Amino acid sequence: MNNLLESAIELVKSLPESEQEKIALLMIDNLQVSENNNTELNDWDKLSQVLDECQIETGITDLAEQHDHYIHGTPKRAN
Known part of the structure; x- marks a missing residue:
């Protein structure tokens, strides 16, 4: 794991659980969108x-x- 990702994870861990959940949902949505965008449009x-x-x-x-x-x-x- 690279340093930037480790730093981001530590920042997220310091947030309240409700904010952590929001960030996790955003990340999942973005990953799913980028997977769907792999097809040529x-x-x-x-x-x-x-x-x-x-x-x-x-x-x-x-x-x-x-x-x-x-x-x-x-x-x-x-x-």
């Missing part, structure tokens, strides 16, 4: 994967249509 599939990973659920149903209202505070446009 075309550029569109890569873009789709990035978009899926970055999307945020806002609960705002008209965000794209009324983005000026939400970003700049302008009045909402009539549909």
